Amino acid sequence: MAAKGEVSMREQQQIVNVAHRGASAHAPENTMAAFHKGVEMKADYVEIDVQMTKDGELVLIHDTTVDRTTDGTGKVSDYTLEEIRQLDAGSWFGEEFSGEKVPTFEEMLDAFRGKTGILVELKAPELYPGIEEKVAEALKERNMDHTANGKIVIQSFNHESVKKSKELLPELPHAVLAGMSWADVSMEELNEFASYADYFNPNMNIVTPELVDMVHTAGLEIYPYTSRSQEQAYHLFDLNVDGIVTDYPEHVYHHPVKN
Numbered sequence: 695m696a697a698k699g700e701v702s703m704r705e706q707q708q709i710v711n712v713a714h715r716g717a718s719a720h721a722p723e724n725t726m727a728a729f730h731k732g733v734e735m736k737a738d739y740v741e742i743d744v745q746m747t748k749d750g751e752l753v754l755i756h757d758t759t760v761d762r763t764t765d766g767t768g769k770v771s772d773y774t775l776e777e778i779r780q781l782d783a784g785s786w787f788g789e790e791f792s793g794e795k796v797p798t799f800e801e802m803l804d805a806f807r808g809k810t811g812i813l814v815e816l817k818a819p820e821l822y823p824g825i826e827e828k829v830a831e832a833l834k835e836r837n838m839d840h841t842a843n844g845k846i847v848i849q850s851f852n853h854e855s856v857k858k859s860k861e862l863l864p865e866l867p868h869a870v871l872a873g874m875s876w877a878d879v880s881m882e883e884l885n886e887f888a889s890y891a892d893y894f895n896p897n898m899n900i901v902t903p904e905l906v907d908m909v910h911t912a913g914l915e916i917y918p919y920t921s922r923s924q925e926q927a928y929h930l931f932d933l934n935v936d937g938i939v940t941d942y943p944e945h946v947y948h949h950p951v952k953n
């Protein structure tokens with residue numbers, strides 16, 4: 695415990711704070727309200743999940759169906775943009791959020807570019823052929839495909855999709871997402887990831903000091919997901935991770951992003 699007036703070890707650490715699906719403990723995930731909350735809470739990045747409608751428009755929603763987070767039912771891919779925009783994406787979380795809509799990717803970029811980093815997850819891209827090209831196009835149209843023009847990182851659990859996106863957006867950093875099945879990831883696999891990605895972002899439950907060392911040895915950074923308590927955030931600080939993906943940005947002290 696730091697003495698009064700001293701800065702604790704934890705406060706000295708440069709941990710990047712990523713608001714998961716926006717500040718999703720405080721506002722309905724993947725809505726403009728949650729993104730605004732993330733920025734207000736001084737997260738370094740807001741994380742978003744991108745999928746595609748039946749008519750090929752990019753929208754932000756986590757599940758591949760609309761059932762859990764809207765008042766509709768059925769697959770995202772069975773809705774046109776006009777239809778999905780009629781759903782209420784806020785009431786399930788709290789009446790004060792009624793009227794929140796499923797945002798479009800482009801709407802989010804236009805509202806938040808330059809205000810926060812954006813961690814873009816290509817969600818289930820295998821369901822949406824061409825989604826990598828559409829994401830790249832939206833970024834290029836806004837001149838956001840250069841690192842000098844804002845902090846944008848692209849990630850996916852689908853590593854072929856990450857590779858494809860890296861070819862389309864070579865200047866932007868990319869991240870490989872890893873679920874529980876990657877607990878025994880080898881140095882060889884991490885080196886292969888490092889040939890097209892800059893981050894290895896695993897489920898927090900597989901993170902050990904050895905894994906963090908291996909990831910760093912491969913020249914990658916590590917932003918585990920998803921911290922949902924102060925204890926979990928402290929545990930990750932102690933494991934020397936580079937960033938934390940959290941529903942609660944207040945659990946991660948705000949520091950400037952590492953250069």
Ligand code: G3P
Pocket residue numbers: 714715741743756815871895919920939
């Ligand atoms: O950023 C990592 C995290 O978003 C991955 O998990 O299921 O919340 O999209 P999920």
Ligand code: CA
Pocket residue numbers: 715741742743815
């Ligand atoms: Ca996500």
